[in-house]
Amino acid sequence: MTAQQDIEADSWTVAGRTFTSRLIVGTGKYKSLEENAAAVEASGAEIVTVAVRRVNISDPNQPMLTDYIDPKKITYLPNTAGCFTAEDAIRTLRLAREAGGWNLVKLEVLGEAKTLYPDMRETLRATETLVKEGFEPMVYCVDDPIAAKQLEEAGAVAIMPLGAPIGSGLGIQNRVTIRLIVEGAGVPVLVDAGVGTASDAAQAMELGCDGVLMNTAIAEAKEPVVMARAMKAAVEAGRLAYLAGRMQKRRYADPSSPLAGLI
Amino acid sequence: MSLDGSLGIRVNGEHKRVPGGISIVEMLNEIGIDPAKVAVERNLEIVPRSTLSQVCVEDGDDFEIVHFVGGG
Numbered sequence: 628m629t630a631q632q633d634i635e636a637d638s639w640t641v642a643g644r645t646f647t648s649r650l651i652v653g654t655g656k657y658k659s660l661e662e663n664a665a666a667v668e669a670s671g672a673e674i675v676t677v678a679v680r681r682v683n684i685s686d687p688n689q690p691m692l693t694d695y696i697d698p699k700k701i702t703y704l705p706n707t708a709g710c711f712t713a714e715d716a717i718r719t720l721r722l723a724r725e726a727g728g729w730n731l732v733k734l735e736v737l738g739e740a741k742t743l744y745p746d747m748r749e750t751l752r753a754t755e756t757l758v759k760e761g762f763e764p765m766v767y768c769v770d771d772p773i774a775a776k777q778l779e780e781a782g783a784v785a786i787m788p789l790g791a792p793i794g795s796g797l798g799i800q801n802r803v804t805i806r807l808i809v810e811g812a813g814v815p816v817l818v819d820a821g822v823g824t825a826s827d828a829a830q831a832m833e834l835g836c837d838g839v840l841m842n843t844a845i846a847e848a849k850e851p852v853v854m855a856r857a858m859k860a861a862v863e864a865g866r867l868a869y870l871a872g873r874m875q876k877r878r879y880a881d882p883s884s885p886l887a888g889l890i
Numbered sequence: 891m892s893l894d895g896s897l898g899i900r901v902n903g904e905h906k907r908v909p910g911g912i913s914i915v916e917m918l919n920e921i922g923i924d925p926a927k928v929a930v931e932r933n934l935e936i937v938p939r940s941t942l943s944q945v946c947v948e949d950g951d952d953f954e955i956v957h958f959v960g961g962g
Contacts, residue, residue, distance in 0.1 A: 655960045655962045656960075676962055677958040678958070678959050678961025679956050679958060680956060680959045681955065682902065682956060684902050684921050684955070692958055693927065693958065698958075703958060718931075721936050722929040722954070725930075725936050726927075794962075842961075
């Protein structure tokens with residue numbers, strides 16, 4: 628294949644499922660389910676993260692996410708957001724598997740409410756148990772190449788390091804460790820959390836990540852649907868730049884016009 | 891178990907009384923929940939969807955009934 632054909636056929640595969648879009652979007656914090664669905668559409672995402680929560684038994688007929696985002700067309704990735712122990716996360720995902728009927732899940736086990744930083748000891752423990760039970764966990768983690776390797780060895784099907792704290796929009800704080808994780812990983816790596824605007828997403832892709840997962844950057848934009856489009860373009864641009872191979876940086880100027888033939 | 895044969899159970903943390911001898915599917919229908927859209931945990935154990943119509947509700951059961959909602 629030529630480089631051009633490579634780019635046309637660009638896709639990524641996680642746990643045997645192949646996707647064209649490298650953008651995964653969350654479904655939290657939107658003003659309405661309509662706006663949420665429009666943003667997912669504009670983002671081109673083929674995977675959305677969802678939470679598992681109690682049905683409101685005093686009003687069970689409230690509109691449901693599944694009425695607006697069709698799980699037959701868009702892959703639902705159940706998440707364990709809000710879980711602070713391995714046990715809570717495992718319990719949540721067992722229920723998610725029963726509700727959805729699939730094994731591909733997102734694991735996150737948080738260490739504290741202030742930073743929402745992952746608790747890696749609990750995360751690793753939960754990963755081991757989930758893999759034994761037949762789950763295929765995509766795992767949210769710290770941007771630490773050693774922790775990432777340990778998760779992969781435990782059977783994580785994707786490594787998802789944070790770019791910055793969840794919901795902070797601060798952008799990728801440590802490009803060096805994200806790149807080290809990408810270089811060392813044998814499974815897909817996706818930056819999960821911390822993206823604030825389109826350039827952050829492009830940067831993640833330029834570092835060689837297989838994808839980017841975000842929620843707040845789109846949901847809390849003044850115009851979420853427009854930002855969803857921006858993120859789609861940014862992820863594609865960053866991916867193309869990575870495939871193209873960027874120029875070397877120089878310390879000083881280098882003229883673009885030939886020096887020969889100057890009048 | 892009470893004198894009228896009804897059962898005292900908890901559903902998503904709320905106390906409820908349901909008629910004796912009903913299955914989980916019948917309980918869900920009584921509350922107004924579509925069994926196809928939820929997952930059911932009974933006393934911390936998942937009840938597989940395929941068995942919801944066979945498993946009977948018992949006095950003192952503690953149910954968690956969940957579904958997918960928007961999240962990150």
